[in-house]
Amino acid sequence: MGGAILEGLRAPEVRIDGPITVTTRSAASAAAFDGADDVRAFASETDPEANRIAVRGARIVILAVKPWMIHDVLREIAGDLEPGAIVVSVAAGTTIASMEALVPAVNPVVRAMPNTPSVIGKGVTGIAGGVAADAEVMDTVRAVFETVGRVLAVDEDRINAVAAVSGSGPAYLFLFVEEFVAAAKRLGFDDDAAKLLAEGTVAGAAALLESSGEDPAELRRRVTSPKGTTEQAVLVLQSGGWADLFDRALAANIRRSEELAAG
Numbered sequence: 207m208g209g210a211i212l213e214g215l216r217a218p219e220v221r222i223d224g225p226i227t228v229t230t231r232s233a234a235s236a237a238a239f240d241g242a243d244d245v246r247a248f249a250s251e252t253d254p255e256a257n258r259i260a261v262r263g264a265r266i267v268i269l270a271v272k273p274w275m276i277h278d279v280l281r282e283i284a285g286d287l288e289p290g291a292i293v294v295s296v297a298a299g300t301t302i303a304s305m306e307a308l309v310p311a312v313n314p315v316v317r318a319m320p321n322t323p324s325v326i327g328k329g330v331t332g333i334a335g336g337v338a339a340d341a342e343v344m345d346t347v348r349a350v351f352e353t354v355g356r357v358l359a360v361d362e363d364r365i366n367a368v369a370a371v372s373g374s375g376p377a378y379l380f381l382f383v384e385e386f387v388a389a390a391k392r393l394g395f396d397d398d399a400a401k402l403l404a405e406g407t408v409a410g411a412a413a414l415l416e417s418s419g420e421d422p423a424e425l426r427r428r429v430t431s432p433k434g435t436t437e438q439a440v441l442v443l444q445s446g447g448w449a450d451l452f453d454r455a456l457a458a459n460i461r462r463s464e465e466l467a468a469g
């Protein structure tokens with residue numbers, strides 16, 4: 207996820223004050239930035255000081271390690287944070303209070319829940335601020351994530367729901383595409399043809415949804431000729447109990463965030 211945000215931040219039209227410093231665990235991941243003039247990268251496996259060096263002088267520190275690693279990384283960097291530096295975590299299920307307990311009170315903590323379309327500037331990110339995150343801090347964090355898409359500010363008690371909808375949402379759509387391609391193959395299309403038809407349709411329909419500004423129900427209506435073919439397929443799909451399926455899937459997602467928060 208950190209890489210997706212970084213890709214968005216590195217887009218030519220985005221202007222960042224100062225250098226972007228990246229840390230990774232492996233030297234191999236850091237080596238991907240060799241020769242880059244806009245990013246410097248350090249690997250913690252070869253430089254145990256990497257994270258501490260990286261945060262020195264930084265106005266914003268974005269943590270994008272796995273949820274169960276966030277607290278250890280915060281303990282590691284807390285003493286090197288600049289006073290007032292904003293700490294942003296994108297981790298699922300890691301509460302603001304648990305992070306605030308590990309950093310100086312002068313460092314505002316913000317939780318962000320982005321998604322992977324950020325890599326092409328079409329991300330959706332929910333943000334929620336802690337006690338020291340005043341309006342200026344939230345505007346700054348909003349501006350960072352607006353470089354990679356759209357931003358919704360929420361109270362922290364809604365962040366798990368944001369994760370369930372938009373954070374994980376791309377995976378649901380990709381699962382749909384996988385199933386759609388597989389169904390096309392079962393109709394006799396070879397792999398390439400099935401992908402062309404099914405993936406091309408999803409990409410085109412998503413672009414149409416975005417560019418038309420129309421409600422998806424209206425766009426669906428325009429495909430569904432009365433007494434036509436689409437109608438028959440839609441009736442079958444609607445009989446599958448999607449509302450309940452989605453409710454259960456999102457509830458399971460939120461439950462997992464709560465488990466992660468509980469440790």
Ligand SMILES: NC(=O)C1=CN([C@@H]2O[C@H](COP(=O)(O)OP(=O)(O)OC[C@H]3O[C@@H](n4cnc5c(N)ncnc54)[C@H](OP(=O)(O)O)[C@@H]3O)[C@@H](O)[C@H]2O)C=CC1
Nearest residue numbers: 207229230231232235250270271272273296297298320373
């Ligand atoms: N994937 C997604 O769609 C989303 C993920 N998130 C959150 O993003 C976080 C990361 O998830 P994800 O991107 O899937 O995880 P990945 O495992 O893909 O990425 C984790 C990154 O952290 C680096 N890393 C690991 N340990 C350290 C360390 N000690 N110091 C510095 N860097 C380190 C890894 O380096 P290396 O490359 O060398 O292994 C890797 O680049 C999670 O907390 C998740 O909840 C939030 C929203 C969406």
Ligand SMILES: O=C(O)[C@@H]1CCC=N1
Nearest residue numbers: 297298369373374375
């Ligand atoms: O699966 C996860 O835990 C992360 C959080 C949201 C998307 N991916």
